[in-house]
Amino acid sequence: MTNPTAIIADDEDLQRLDLKRMLKAVWPELNIVAECEDGGDALDAIANLQPDIAFLDIRMPEINGLDVARASDGKCRVVFTTAFDNHAIEAFKLGAIDYLLKPITDERLQQSIDRIKAQMETGALPQNLMQVMAALDQKLRAPSEAERIKWISASLGNTIKLFPIDEVLFFESDLRYTRVVSAKDEGHIRTSIKELQKGLDPDQFWQIHRSVMVNPHAIARARRDEMGNIFVELRDHPEQLKVSQTYAWRFKSM
Structure with missing residues (x-):
């Protein structure tokens, strides 16, 4: 069985490096096949490299993490990284998409990895992706x-x-x-x-x-x-x- 693959997309260099380091520590078998600075690079990486998992920062310039997740159309498992508070991320309860609240802790990352591994063992992919995306749009984008x-x-x-x-x-x-x-x-x-x-x-x-x-x-x-x-x-x-x-x-x- 081949090792699982992932991409990391975040427009902040330090955030990408920190997440890569943490992933190597808690999941050494995971192969990080691309590190992307923006949503456009992430879309290209998903299309060309077909990773098992995409760690996507929600707020990226031009094409954000929400749009990358939509465009990936269930081709890989998505884990969002976000600096938004718990009020905004209530929307994640609508579906089987995980998130990591910045600053990411080792304990929370381990929980997410365990969840991904369980999904991969059963072959299950997240459901209700579009419903979650719509709810996140309302929480994160809509002005008062x-x-x-x-x-x-x-x-x-x-x-x-x-x-x-x-x-x-x-x-x-x-x-x-x-x-x-x-x-x-x-x-x-x-x-x-x-x-x-x-x-x-x-x-x-x-x-x-x-x-x-x-x-x-x-x-x-x-x-x-x-x-x-x-x-x-x-x-x-x-x-x-x-x-x-x-x-x-x-x-x-x-």
Whole structure:
């Protein structure tokens, strides 16, 4: 029987090194096949190396641990590492996904390893992954009602335009600006997609690409092309928005 394999994904070098050291001590047979600095590297490692386990930091830039777990689609067992408090991680009780609260203790890591070994002996994979992900989104991403963005002030040339957030169809970022697009108008802001997310209801805007968030109520349909790429067609706008593989889980039923 071959030794189990794992990847570690954390954007903090010291956190990755500490977890690797601790894993070597409590599970010397475990082969760490990749150490990833961000979610994109983690997705590549899971696809190319097919590890048995992925230790994922929840809060990573661009593509976070939640999205990596979704995109992995049950291909490996997931253990989240997180600095969030116990209120946030109540969501883990909904499914068989484990977590390690930072700073990680030897005792808690051993408990997690024992649980993983028991699952691997039976061949069981975690259930209710999408349910857990949805609950975590609500706990970790949703701003309070008072913090939510209600209006967007965006510029077009020398003109400043005011967009009610309910009328925005999608946001699309490039290196300098983010487009704010409604059915009849558009403008530009300097706020990144990552910063916008902090003030938006995750049910009101879905991220479908690292540079695109779309209002799901504006989606008329989603289609696949001959290469398997997913595109979103909008009800009140001619543009079609490409969905990256990371967020293809939103349209899994296709």
